[in-house]
Amino acid sequence: MIRVLLVDDQRLVRAGLRMLCDSAPDLTVVGEAENGQQAIRLAEQVTPDVVLMDLRMPLVDGTAATARILANRPAVRVVVLTTFDDDDHLFPALAAGACGFLVKDASPDELLAAIRQAAAGDTPFSPAVLRRLVDQAVRARLGEAPAPSLPATLTARERDVLACVGAGLSNREIADRLHLGVTTVKTHVTSLLAKTGAGNRIRLALLAAQSGLILES
Incomplete structure (x- = not known):
């Protein structure tokens, strides 16, 4: 409870x-x-x-x-x-x-x-709020450092999940979009946090934006 x-x-x-x-x-x-x-x-x-x-x-x-x-x-x-x-x-x-x-x-x-x-x-986060937060962080970093590269160990599915996180989707929304179970999505997010060294979901979203990962419609 x-x-x-x-x-x-x-x-x-x-x-x-x-x-x-x-x-x-x-x-x-x-x-x-x-x-x-x-x-x-x-x-x-x-x-x-x-x-x-x-x-x-x-x-x-x-x-x-x-x-x-x-x-x-x-x-x-x-x-x-x-x-x-x-x-x-x-x-x-x-x-x-x-x-x-x-x-x-x-x-x-x-x-x-x-x-x-x-x-x-x-x-x-409300999707619009997260998107604005990420966009502002990206703009603040423009010209300060090259775009980060994603770990080579990321699987194709992990890249898909990362793009969804960058778009502000919740685990349930990611599961529905990618036709996965919510538990599977959580596992992918946990793996992404470990492989990228991002401390939280916000940093994952920022990494997705800085790396140019775009959620395909």
Whole structure:
């Protein structure tokens, strides 16, 4: 059972998130907070696996709360859920340690999948956010270093999976696209992390973009 802490200053939003989580048999809401200060305290009391974190809140904002929660409990997975997907909110949240970033126009299925991905150690991002993050990182590196070469040990299927990661697809979306099992996709991603030395899925996506891997339609 995945233990979820909801953090949002709007009661109606929290109620909707609770109803959605309660509809999933593998999720349980262990607490709600209306500001970052409450979130920090509750994270210690209820020991969540995943925190759904709003950013703009009174007293202590979501970015500061994320940093404090992870300083105390590094194993907690914080997924930002916000209306604001601009860089001024995205990069500080990532620097604070958030493992994922979703905008509030995500579908219910996407949100539930993101919680499960985060709990499994994955990094859920809205595809547009991940694409922008990778594109910006690539632009920042232009002229600084030659494009990295991919390890010769990558198999053709691993290259396919890497291209999908670079396009911002989740493991489930990759599985559907490549007609694989989700467990097989996870195995390929794990192998890619080991072979490339990338520390996380974001770095894999960046490597795919820098290497010129394009997801074929």
